[in-house]
Amino acid sequence: MGGAVRRRRVTIADVASHAQVSTTAVSKVLRNAYGVSAAMRDRVRAAIDELGYRPHNAARAMRGRTFTIGVLLPHINNPFFGEILDGLMEQLGGTDYQAILIQGGRDPQGEHRAIDALVDRQVDGILMIAPLGSKAELEEVAAGTPTVVLGPHEKSAVYDSVHDDDEAGAELVVEHLIALGHRRIAHIGQRDASRGRPAALLHTIRERTYRRVMAEHGLAGEIAVAATSYTEAGGHAAARELLARDPLPTAIFAGADLAAFGALAAVYEAGLTVPGDISLAGYDNTRMAGLAHISLTTVDQDGAILGRTAARLLLERLAGRSAAVDFSLSPTLIVRRSTARSGSPC
Amino acid sequence: MGGAVRRRRVTIADVASHAQVSTTAVSKVLRNAYGVSAAMRDRVRAAIDELGYRPHNAARAMRGRTFTIGVLLPHINNPFFGEILDGLMEQLGGTDYQAILIQGGRDPQGEHRAIDALVDRQVDGILMIAPLGSKAELEEVAAGTPTVVLGPHEKSAVYDSVHDDDEAGAELVVEHLIALGHRRIAHIGQRDASRGRPAALLHTIRERTYRRVMAEHGLAGEIAVAATSYTEAGGHAAARELLARDPLPTAIFAGADLAAFGALAAVYEAGLTVPGDISLAGYDNTRMAGLAHISLTTVDQDGAILGRTAARLLLERLAGRSAAVDFSLSPTLIVRRSTARSGSPC
DNA sequence: AAAGCCGTGGGTATCGTTACCCATTCTGGG
DNA sequence: CCCAGAATGGGTAACGATACCCACGGCTTT
Incomplete structure (x- = not known):
């Protein structure tokens, strides 16, 4: 069914001859460039529609733009990334830009390969979500391609930063647990796989803030951290480790909801209840966290x-801005039923 | 810090002059083409390493390959897709191909745009995960670009199909619930947003099988379906709808784990327990489902x-195979604690 | 009325790589 | 020892779109 003829693709030249104008004119119309009359524009537009012309991206890339934005993310299994992407797509909706995603994995080598893949594909801009690379590495990329980094808190003069205030967020959690009377509060973090300066990575900030707030309340001796990864499996393993200690913690602050879910399973397996025996808090407010x-x-x-x-x-950067911007969002604490007064019955 | 010199990219010509050979020779080495001596190959390889040359993808695309595989998926928030991607990445690991992801969304228009975006970017091959498009639409794409479809069960002569046997899977669940003594078994499905022939879509198959098995056991009168979407929110809304009926169902078969999680919350909110009052089953065996x-x-x-x-x-297709392949995987039922005998106390 | 300017349209080199073809050297068999 | 044919290397025209330039006609300004 349907002719087996693999017809040649429609090019700008076909459009030009069909509209009886030059290829230059067509190109100008496509780019909304200066120097085309309204009549000309209409004729070219009509020819484009009639022939079903679509710009050849690779050819464009040879001369400049690709109208493609590369989004790097560690792995798609973190539901919080989905929410970020929803916002991204919404904002990109009205423009000519298309986002493509690429997974960097959990180690810097894989991330580096992924970034190279984006650069090789001549994306016009790169958005890195929670990247592991050092500031120097990110800046090298940003020097060649407009870049926005979402997650790490290191300000840069070459790329824009967007992040929530992880220090404030972690502080909210720990203060909340302390206010409920907890003292033996443990933390589930992410093992550091990054090179360079990890001080700016969000998991590092959350852990550091946990340590600081504990110390400020004279609880330095109660600090207990299990560093695995921000995944269900990681949270599960970390919680098992923490629950093997004596005395048991009365509260666990997991650095991410996903890890908290794994921890919840481990607590349950140990025959304990949340929040009866152990209070549990996460980070990210994923949809699952809100379920009853x-x-x-x-x-x-x-x-x-x-x-x-x-x-x-x-x-904005693609439109020409070169001054770097740093955007910080204030987080809020959502108190639900997984945390309760220490020592109190359920 | 670091020279502000935006240095020109290293091209095949730079490599050629550095290695004292022609650009043709370099190209041949890059493509493992016929007609290069071992000595020449080594020299060129050395020059490539020394200069840090990376092929310019757009230029390659102008002449043929891009070494890029486009992966279309509805939305990254379904954790099951992450598991699929893990397998994909593993298989692609040793090759020169890079996967890029693109979200199609939940309606056919958005999906169409996404597919166009991949085609425009001249990907060498396309993998569509659970696409909504009709067979005709998919075949049109497949006629121009090697394509593999993961999910829908419609065999085609132009693209390869990979899917689990959803009919067998759904049958396992419904038979399991019936064997436990349940009669009022409800189903949570996905509202159909597709055009063309939806009969082949996995959510359609799961629902149709549910209806068939119910009917085969003389339970046609007990069939109750709430069609929303395979998400937490969708499962939640569907379960609320089902729980408002009288008499209540004693079991719910959700077409996807994600929907089952939402349903679990709704059951809990209604003051009921799982599996005490209501047995609940999902589909996909996501990691969350296994947590205690x-x-x-x-x-x-x-x-x-x-x-x-x-x-x-x-x-294989990129290597030249043109005969279509249909791969079907047999699913297994994982019985856990969310299902129990009907009427029995927890 | 002459000079300059603006608005409009087109010619063409160019981006980096590949594939086709040709030129040269080398090998082995008659 | 000569010649056919294989082995190896290179020249060059594309691929499709863009951006720099120039040409031309009509209008305003002095």
């Missing part, structure tokens, strides 16, 4: 706003 | 194998 049977206390950082902002900043 | 506090009975379809297979088939 889980009802996880967590930190909300509105991924959609972060995504929209990142996209907006990138578009 | 959820312990969802579900169908395992090994996303990694599906992803690996899809990638393998696509590579």
Whole structure:
């Protein structure tokens, strides 16, 4: 069914001859460039529609733009990234730009390959979500391609930064747990796989803030950290490790909801209850966290706003802005039923 | 810090002059083409390493390959897709191909735009995960670009199909619930947003199988379906709808784990328990489903194998195979604690 | 009325790589 | 020892779109 003829693709030259104008004229219309009369524009537009012309992206890339924005993210399994992307897509909706995604994985080598892949494909701009690379590495990329970094807090003169205030968020959680009477509060973090300066990575900030707030309340001796990864499996393993200690912690602050879900399973397996025996808090306010049977206390950082902002900043950069911008979003604590007074019965 | 000199990119010509050979020779080495001596190959390789040359993808695309595989998926928030991608990436690991992802969204228009975006970017091959388009639409794409479709069950002569046997999977669940003594078994499906022939879409198959098995056991009168979407929110809304009926269902079969999680919350909110009052089963065996506090009975379809297979088939096609392949994977039922005998106390 | 300017349209070199073809050297068999 | 044919290397015209330039006609300004 349907002719087996693999017809040659329609080019700008076909449009030009069909509209009886030069290829230059067609190109100008496509780019909204200066120097075309209204009549000419209409004729070319009509020819484009009639022939079903679509610009050849690779050919464009040879001379300049690709109208493509590359989005790097560690792995798609973190639902919070989905919320960021929703915001991003919304902001990109009205423009000519298309986002393509690429997974960097959990180690810097894989991330580096992924970034190279984007650069090789001549994307016009790059949005890096929670990248592991050092500031120097990111800046090298940003020197060649407009870049926005979402996550790490290191300000740069070459790229824009967007992040929630992780220090404030982590502080909210720990202060909340302390206010409930907890003293033996443990933390689930992410093992550091990055090179360079990890001080700016969000998991590092969350852990550091946990340590600081504990110390400020004279609880330095109670600090207990299990560093695995921000995944269900990581949270599960970390919680098992923490629950093997004596005395048991009375509260666990997981650096991400995903890890909190794994921890919840481990607590349950140990024959303990949340929040009866152990209070549990996460970070990200993913949709799962709000479901009634889980009802996880967590930190909300509105991924959609972060995504929209990142996209907006990138578009601004593509439009010519060169001064760097640093955008910080204040998080809020969402108290649910997974945290309760220490020692109190459920 | 660092020279502000935006240095020109290293091209094949630079490599050629550095190695004292022609650009043709360099190109041949890059493509492993016939007609290069070992000595020449070594010299060129050395020059490539010394200069840090990277092929310019757009230029390659002008002449043929891009070494890029486009992966279309509805939305990244379904964790099952992550497992598919893990398999895909693993299989693609040793090759020169890079996968880029693009979200199609939940309506056919958005999906169409996304597919166009991939085609415009001259990807060498396309993997569509759970696409909504009609067979005719998919075949039109496949006629121009090697394509593998993961999900819908319609065999085609132009593209390869990979899917789990959704009919077998859904049958396992419904038979399991009936064997436990349930009669009022409800189903949570996905509202159909597709054009063309929806009969082949996986959510249609799961629902149709549910209806068939119910009817085969003389339970046609007990059929109750709430069609929303395979998301937490969709499952939540659907379960609320089902729980408002009288008499209540004693079991709910959600077409996807994600929807089951939402349903779990709704059951909990209604003051009921799982599996005490209501048995609940999902589909996909996501990691969350296995966590102890959820312990969802579900169908395992090994996303990694599906992803690996899809990638393998696509590579075969890129290598020249033109005969279509249809790969079907048998799912298994994972019985956990969310399903129990009807009427029995917890 | 002459000079300059603006608005409009087109010619053409160019981006980096590949594939086709040709030129040269080398090898082995008659 | 000569010649056919294989092995190796290179020249060059594309691929499709863009951006710099120039040409031309009509209008305003002095």
